[in-house]
Amino acid sequence: MxxxxxxxxxxxxxxxxxxxxxxxxxxxxxxxxxxxxxxxxxxxxxxxxxxxxxxxxRYRLEWPGKKEAIVTANLPTTKTLRPVREDSVDFETTENIYIEGDNLEVLKLLQESYLGKIKMIYIDPPYNTGNDFVYVDNFKKESKVSNLDSGIIDDKGNILSGLKDNPATAGRYHSDWLSMMYPRLKLARNLLIEGGVIFISIDNNEVHNLRKLCDEIFGEDNFVTELIWKSRQIVDSRNKNNASIDHEAILSYSKRMENFSLLGKEISLNKYSNPDNDPRGPWMSNSILGLANASQRPNLHYSIFDPKTGNEFSCPPDTGWRYSVETMSKKIDEERIVFPKKKDGRPREKKFLTELSSRFTGLSSILPESAGFTLNGSREVRDLFGKKYFDFPKPVSLIEILIKQGTLGADDIILDFYSGSATTAHATMQLNAEDGGKRKFIQVQLPEPIDEKSEACKAGYKNICEIGKDRIRRAAKKIKEEKLEKVKKDGLFADFTDKQDYGFRVYRLDSSNMQDVYYRPQDYQQSQLDAFADNIKPDRSPDDLLTQILLDWGLPLSLKISTIEISGKKVYQVAENSLYACFDSGIDEDFAKEIAKDSPLRVVFRDSGFKNDTAKVNVRQLLKQLSPETEMKVI
Structure with a gap:
């Protein structure tokens, strides 16, 4: 009491x-x-x-802090990305990217390298339910203690971002959420190609505001559609207003509508045949398995019998059948169910070509049940890890549907800057395995600490990024094994070479590689400058410097990187001769003559790496003379 x-x-x-x-x-x-x-x-x-x-x-969306949000989007950043080779897979050759850090800063860093290069963006941002965090972009470094409590300082003490609770009772409940979303969406739009598309998952809390916000950023004429995804399979009786909210919305906008259309798909007639001379004509078989386990839909769990052989077939305990007993019995009577000869096979359903209303299937605004439910996403994560490590992940099947609509499968890049459990990366690899596509993903996620009481924390995971990266590794292993098993079953193993990209490069957001004097020399007296003979921070590696050079020069982070030796010095070779970078000391005229033989498009040295001031001038002149197409810069 x-x-x-x-x-x-x-x-x-x-x-x-x-x-x-x-x-x-x-x-x-x-x-x-x-x-x-x-x-x-x-x-x-x-x-x-x-x-x-x-x-x-005037007709427009206003909120307190909108002007600050506009300024926030336009402010430059001096931060950079540092490669984390130990967490990466196939670092030198992979074209997939995973970035740890505040997505606002990361989006700013990607503006040069990926401007107009992203085909599709999918994000699942905080829904502003009153129980989740919003990002606070105007945080101050001196508030280190409170930031640490909010879980936005990494294990090295770097301040990554501001996060705060946003309860429904807060005075700026909607405004803070809009201020968070505006600059991120504005920067994201810049990255899309002209015919690119963004899909944004959202629920009822902010869907109305998000629609108006996107109308402003992308243009009302570039609104594609609002997709409805049935996220819940079981009615929620806990809702206080007696209305079970069983769906989420997915808003879709194009960069430029005249260059974009949802792809849909044309049904291949090659899949239809009539091996049993059915009078109804050519048919193809479809699965009759459902999505609900026995506790969820007990009426869909039963045995069926082949009327010709009497063989009994039971459904898997975690899926059940797609149809009720009555509907299934009717289909069996109409000889629409194809029973396998072996008892361990799986019955399937005939779908006749004559029953198709159209050879072309576009995307309905009501997504089909094949998109899966939240419970399917949870099951997928549990199957990979053995335990529940993530709450409410999106199912792979849902993201696959969006990717099929938003990309062509060639070399399209898919960006997700609210990566979470990395479902988008999983779906990209899965779809590439199914259709032979070469889509590439970029995942961005703030390393939010995990609840100390959670199963994931007990298993040794410190933050969401660690779960996401491990999921990609586990999903890649599973996809690779399933593909190998399939080719063996199809008898193609002898000629099979798996060329799919299962790797990913990990980068981590950090402060600039350059000393403060590099950006603000006016703040230092002449007597202090001797302490900064090298304007690069002492803890930064050549890998760190190369990454910042790629970003500053507007080159993709996915370019192939190798190392060669020229005149006894280590040279980073990026995309063959697209960029040569050497950070060793003692750069002189002889080295310049050797490197000029390869005619690189760009070459970079450390400012302190030249043998002397004379050598610095001579190297520049030699490159102009021997390789006039080479652009030289120093850091």
Missing amino acids: TIDKLDMKSTDIVNSNFDKLADLFPNCVTESAEGKAIDFDLLKQELSHAVVEGNKE
């Missing part, structure tokens, strides 16, 4: 009046920089029979 305590203070008349006005005029309640407020101009209008003069009206 709890006892209410007296607050021992007088009534707050202002709050009381606010509540009364909000009850009478809910449309006049708004959000200001200080929190919830009353829109007095609108209140005046509610209390007048004539039009009250005030601020000029």
Whole structure:
């Protein structure tokens, strides 16, 4: 039994009046920089029979902090990405990317290298349910203690981002969420190709605001559709308003609508045949397995019998059949069910060509059940790890449907900057395995610490990124094994070479490789400059420097990297002769003559790496003379 305590203070008349006005005029309640407020101009209008003069009206979405959000998107960053080879798979050759860090800073860093190069973006951002975090982009470094409590400082003490709770009772509940989303979506749009598309998962809390926000950023004319995904398979009886919210929305916008259309797919007639001379004509077989286990849908778990052989066939305990007993019996009577000869086979259903309404199937705004449910996403993660390590992941089948619509499967790049459990990476690899595509993924995720009481933390995972990276490794292994098993079964093993890219390069957001004097020399006196003879931080490796050079020069992070030796010095060779980088000391004229023989398009040295000032001038002149197409820079 709890006892209410007296607050021992007088009534707050202002709050009381606010509540009364909000009850009478809910449309006049708004959000200001200080929190919830009353829109007095609108209140005046509610209390007048004539039009009250005030601020000029216009049709647009406004919220406290919008101007700051615009500025935030446009502010440059001095941060960089550092490669993490020990966490990567096939670092030198893979074209897939996984980046740890605040997605706002990462999106800024990708603006040069991936401007107009991304075919599809999928994100599953915080839904603003009142129980999740929003990013706070105007955090201050001195608030290190509170930031640490929010889990936004990495294990080396680097401040990665600001996160804070955003309860539904907060005065800036919608405004803070909009301020978080605006700069990220604005930067994301820049990365899309002209016919590129973004898919954004969202629920009822912010779908209305997100639609208006995207109308502003992408343009109302570039709205593609709002997809409805049935996320719940079982009705939720816990909802206090007695309405079970069983779906989520996926908003879709194109970079430029005239260059884009949902791909749909043309049904291949080669899949149809008539091996049993069925009078109804050519047919193909479809699975009759469902998605619900016995506890969820007991009526879909039963045995069926082949009427010709009497063989009994049971459904898997974790899926069940697609149809009820009555519907299944009718299909068996109509000889629509194809029974296998072996008892361990699986019955399938005939789908006749004559029953197709069209040879072309576009994407319906109501996604089919084959997209899966949240429970399927949870099961996929559990199957890979053996335990539940992630809450409410999207199913691979859902993302596969979106990828099929948004990409052609060639060399398209797919970006997900709210990576979470890395379902998008899993789906990309899975779909490439199925159709032979060469799609590449870029995953971005803030390394949010995991609850110490969770199963994942007990298993040794410290943050979400560690789960995501391990999922990609496990999913790649599973996909590779399943592909190998299939080719063996099909008798193609002798001639099979698996060329699919199962690797990924890991990069981590960090402060610049350059000393502060590099950016603000005016802050230092001449007597201090001797301490900065080398303007690069002492803890930075050649790999770190090469990554920052790729970003500064606008080169993709996925380019093939190898090392060669020229005149006894280590040279990084990027995409053959696209870029040569040497960070060794003692660079002189003889080295320049040797490197000029390869005619690289670009070459980079450390400013402190030349033998002397004379050598620095001579190297530049020699390269101009011997390899005039080579562009030289120093850091």
